[in-house]
Amino acid sequence: MLEKIRVVLVNTSHPGNIGGAARAMKNMGLKSLVLVDPKKYPHQDASSRAAGADDILENAQVVATLEEALAGCSVVLGTSARDRRIPWPLLDPREAADRCLHTWQADHTAEIALVFGREYAGLTNAELQRCQYHIHIPADPEFSSLNLATAVQVLTYEARMAWLKYTEQPTHMPEIEATGMLGTAPATHESLELFYQHLQQTLIEIDFLDPAKPRHLMARLRRIFGRSQLKKSEVNILRGILTETQKAARGEIIQRRGEHV
Structure with a gap:
């Protein structure tokens, strides 16, 4: 599906935004850019600004009109920042x-266009009327103006997730072994x-746990650590802390014994 989506930028003022849009596209696996x-x-x-997405720029199609950019598209979706x-x-x-x-599922050959307007004014009403659907990014109304490349990133991200x-x-990195x-x-x-x-032995050594009166302490600690779903590396860290705690506690005990000789 992603190769059937073309990103169309209309009358872009700042060339850096074109590079930023190309980078956003490459991040999400889209390749077709029309200017x-x-x-x-x-x-x-x-x-x-493309920062490695030079192939997107090199293959970008530059046209004079929106009609040329949309040629052959089955579905056109235009971005709109305002309620017109x-x-x-x-x-x-x-x-x-x-x-x-859904468009791609119905026809694997269908071409789809995501159309983005000018940085300062977006798409005109006439341009929006050439789109079957309008897209509104629900940004904070107190600061709703998005950078062009950011808007491209949002829409291409959602396309990739779909x-x-x-x-x-998978949409997340797989877990790796403890040696990783x-x-x-x-x-x-x-x-x-x-x-x-x-843990129990250490708590006894530092006089936090009285084995004669445990008061369900270890059972409660098991529940706490059980909820954490400890990893191998985390257990190793905790046991390292316990070992150093024991060393410190034993040194203090020896010192106390020396004071009473």
């Missing part, structure tokens, strides 16, 4: 992504039992 009568393009600022009181189907970014997906969900691909960089493998039952034994 309608840009003020300055090509331009070094566009290349600098035009009775047109209005979608939020997530709904717009779903509309793109695609990942449809294709049942993050050490996110879960602790085993055996390692947890050794930890609880170590």
Whole structure:
């Protein structure tokens, strides 16, 4: 689906925004960029802001009119920052992504356009009327003006999320073994039992736990740590702390004994 979505930027004033939009597209796996009568393009600022998305810029299509940019599209969705009181189907970014997906599901050859207007004024009413759907990003009304590249990022992100969900691909990094960089493998039952034994012994040594009157302390601590779903690396850290606590406590005990000799 993503390769069937073209991002259309209309009459962009600042070339840096074109580069920023290209970078946002590449981040989310989109490749087709169409520029309608840009003020300055090509331009070094566009290349600098693209930050590695130079292939998107190199393959960008530059046209004179919106009609040329939309040629061959089955569905056109235009962004609108203001309520122009035009009775047109209005979608939020997530709904717009779903509309793109449904269009692609119905026809895998269908071309889809996401149209973005000028930085200072957006799309004109006449341009919006060429779109079957209008998209409104529900930003804070106290500060609702989004940078062009940011708006592209929001919509392309939602498109990617819809695609990942449809294709049942993960939307987060998989956990890795404890030997990996993050050490996110879960602790085993055996390692947890050794930890609880170590914790109990340490609490006894520092006089926090009276084995004659335990008052369910260990059961309560098991519930606390159980809710945390400790990882192997975390158990190792905690046991390291317990070991150093024992060393400190034993040194203090020896010192106390020496004072009473």
